[in-house]
Amino acid sequence: MSNNDFYIGWMPKAPGSFARHTKKVIIALLILAVTVGVLLATAQKKFSTGQFEFGRLTNITGVYFKEPVPAIKVMSGKDLLGRASYITIPLIGYGKFGAGGIILDLEKEKHLDLVKKEITLKGTLLYNDGKLLMQIDAADDPLVSVNKAAGENILPLQKELGEQTILGEIVDPKCFFGVMKPGEGKPHKDCAIRCISGGIPPVLKVINNEGEANYYLLMGAQGEKMNQAVKEFVAAPVAVKAKVVKYDDWVILYVTDKKSISPVSARQLIKPGSQTIGCIAPCLK
Missing domain, CATH: 2.40.50 (OB fold (Dihydrolipoamide Acetyltransferase, E2P))
Known part of the structure; x- marks a missing residue:
């Protein structure tokens, strides 16, 4: 290395070879930082695609079952043979509570046994990955109507x-x-x-x-x-x-x-x- 390549910090100007080397290092570090940032971002776990219809109440009509968990069984259409197809919507309560207590209070209030009855409930839907649940809240007066008792063909298979x-x-x-x-x-x-x-x-x-x-x-x-x-x-x-x-x-x-x-x-x-x-x-x- 010649004397022209030697650089001390208090000198007014860096030699050309030193400046070029420094630029290369800075560019390499910038590329490395961007690459690491992209890799870290793509490696992060993706956010759930779950949806909670906060503030929106929906009426759902179906047959209520208490077991194995409180749920309402709803007709979703017909299959290729024309037979009715159903989805089961588990019920949950407002906040960090189950729906069992809310349903029990509704039954006492209405003097009804809702099990195996066709009912209409009002609540908030949440769903993800092919599963649908409904949150019911006593403050929303969730029991809209109670209809006929369901036939045996609606019982869970x-x-x-x-x-x-x-x-x-x-x-x-x-x-x-x-x-x-x-x-x-x-x-x-x-x-x-x-x-x-x-x-x-x-x-x-x-x-x-x-x-x-x-x-x-x-x-x-x-x-x-x-x-x-x-x-x-x-x-x-x-x-x-x-x-x-x-x-x-x-x-x-x-x-x-x-x-x-x-x-x-x-x-x-x-x-x-x-x-x-x-x-x-x-x-x-």
Whole structure:
């Protein structure tokens, strides 16, 4: 290096070779910073596509069922054979509470048993990933009308799928399906625990090898609530051993007790060749 290439900070002007080298370093650092920023942005988990129709009330007419969770079964159209097709809309309460207490108060007020009755409810819809739920609030006077009792053909179609062990994450469906973003994982853990503690039925979210999500309601072995038992397992990978029963368009996991739920590592979630994450028994179709 010649004397002309040597540069000391107090000199009025840097040598040309030094300036050119500095420019190259600055440009390289700028490119690196932009590249790292883009990679970090694209690597972030995408926001949920869930929607919550806040401030908008919708009337839904269908048949009310109390079990396995409070829900209204609604005719959605007809299949290719002309047979009626239905969707099941689980009901949740305002805030961090289930809908059971609101329905019970309505039954006492109207001196009616709403189970298996065709009713019209007014509430707020939330939906995501093919699932639809309705929030009802006592302040909205949600029971619009009570019609005839439903026929036997409207009763939920049940299909037993045997005992299985399935891996996934326990979420609270109200936040996950539309109210909060994110509505799952550790950032949402405290909120999910409060929602489930308040009576909102817990749901096991499962992702298969194709990246498709499946959602299973968690119940006790005899259909009792599992809300308190699952609190410590929320927002973390778990294995759930349960009797699996399909009710129309929802699947219920009947869990014997708390011991049937166990933490697993995130690495265990993906099991090559299975239809459902970590499906140890024959997988759900």
